[in-house]
Amino acid sequence: MELGLLYSGGKDSTLAALLLEDFYDVTLVTASFGITDAWEHARATAERTGFAFETVELDAEVADDAVETMVADGYPRNGIQRVHLHALEAVAELGFDAVADGTRRDDRVPSVSRAQAQSLEDRHGVDYIVPLAGFGRGAVDALVEETLDVRTGPSDQIPKADYEDELRALLAREHGEAAVAEVFPDHTQTYVEGFARADAESGAPDAK
Amino acid sequence: MELGLLYSGGKDSTLAALLLEDFYDVTLVTASFGITDAWEHARATAERTGFAFETVELDAEVADDAVETMVADGYPRNGIQRVHLHALEAVAELGFDAVADGTRRDDRVPSVSRAQAQSLEDRHGVDYIVPLAGFGRGAVDALVEETLDVRTGPSDQIPKADYEDELRALLAREHGEAAVAEVFPDHTQTYVEGFARADAESGAPDAK
Numbered sequence: 001m002e003l004g005l006l007y008s009g010g011k012d013s014t015l016a017a018l019l020l021e022d023f024y025d026v027t028l029v030t031a032s033f034g035i036t037d038a039w040e041h042a043r044a045t046a047e048r049t050g051f052a053f054e055t056v057e058l059d060a061e062v063a064d065d066a067v068e069t070m071v072a073d074g075y076p077r078n079g080i081q082r083v084h085l086h087a088l089e090a091v092a093e094l095g096f097d098a099v100a101d102g103t104r105r106d107d108r109v110p111s112v113s114r115a116q117a118q119s120l121e122d123r124h125g126v127d128y129i130v131p132l133a134g135f136g137r138g139a140v141d142a143l144v145e146e147t148l149d150v151r152t153g154p155s156d157q158i159p160k161a162d163y164e165d166e167l168r169a170l171l172a173r174e175h176g177e178a179a180v181a182e183v184f185p186d187h188t189q190t191y192v193e194g195f196a197r198a199d200a201e202s203g204a205p206d207a208k
Numbered sequence: 209m210e211l212g213l214l215y216s217g218g219k220d221s222t223l224a225a226l227l228l229e230d231f232y233d234v235t236l237v238t239a240s241f242g243i244t245d246a247w248e249h250a251r252a253t254a255e256r257t258g259f260a261f262e263t264v265e266l267d268a269e270v271a272d273d274a275v276e277t278m279v280a281d282g283y284p285r286n287g288i289q290r291v292h293l294h295a296l297e298a299v300a301e302l303g304f305d306a307v308a309d310g311t312r313r314d315d316r317v318p319s320v321s322r323a324q325a326q327s328l329e330d331r332h333g334v335d336y337i338v339p340l341a342g343f344g345r346g347a348v349d350a351l352v353e354e355t356l357d358v359r360t361g362p363s364d365q366i367p368k369a370d371y372e373d374e375l376r377a378l379l380a381r382e383h384g385e386a387a388v389a390e391v392f393p394d395h396t397q398t399y400v401e402g403f404a405r406a407d408a409e410s411g412a413p414d415a416k
Contacts, residue, residue, distance in 0.1 A: 001350060001354075018230075019227065019231075019339075022226075022230065023227075023351055023354075023355075097350075098347060100342075103342075105322060105325070105338075105341070106322070114313060114314075117313070117344065118344070121344060121346065127343075127344060127346045127347035127350065128344065128347075129342055129343055129344075129347050130313075130341075130342030130343075131227075131339075131342055132342065133313070133338070133341040133342030134308075134311075134337055134338025134339055134340065134341030134342060135335075135337055135338075136325065136326070136329060136335060136336065136337075138329065138335045139306060139335035139336075139337050142209065142305075142335065143231055146209075146231075147231075
């Protein structure tokens, strides 16, 4: 079964891919508005972890709406949520048997309700899978520690591979750098460099 | 990391074990009130699928309370929920690093809220993991079809391996067979016989 996983290059979506790889042919799909080349960072992580990779184009109007929402709100939550749902729709239209993302149990945003999940599945004839929906922060941190080599830091010092980088760039262009700092204060990001050292030889995770 | 998975011998908890086995040392744990020997069916499935197995004893008073609740309600939901939470507590006390169960996204019962999950984790110093929380019915059915050999049928014709069999036995003893039919009408159950034929040779699932 072919599965397209909405992919950011971060620890959560990389771990989600590892959880699914025994059961699906996983393709990492990074969504892009075409505003920056951030998706290239995701491609690099996909290459280092051995997963198939592709990009999907998002609708520029959704980026404009999301940025205006974030500026009006003063925080990114609703804008990110809007873009995430749009990106899931885009991946669902690519013809995979199943669509997935890296959302965790404790994420406040993005968050896809059970009704939204069912609607996505029914309209596109796919299964929508959230492999980390039943994993809390402690479990995710423990699994990431054992399986992945991760760089963690403030958003402006970590390669950002998905639409969030593009939303920040658009925000800066339309409203200035100060607006970025106001909307995204102290935002920590992760970027996966590859597998943890113990796994490097086999090239595959075995976290037991 | 050692993980104890609350195990019924059914398709959901068996699939949950397969999803976790690359990341944890999984022990299947079947909870029993000591009312019937139903847990022996779970042990048989554990042997056929190659997982470690143990049982954990539940408090008889919880069974009594659950049965009285089910009779008063006329349906099993609240009684099952009470017993499931009690069983999770019992597994959490066994000293594993992580505790899991086979609950799916679309299950109405048992259902553990995010607050209950956090409380279980904090009080016992464990991670609580629900590997199928992000899988809907369609995805679970597809994965089970590809990985497991399953018998499906009415509850009274399928070997039942967990506390539900015991609750039915206790219900029959205290309130008569008619009460069982009234509380559990047309209840369908599954029992895992082993891996699907395609996987039988390797003894391990590879559902790609």
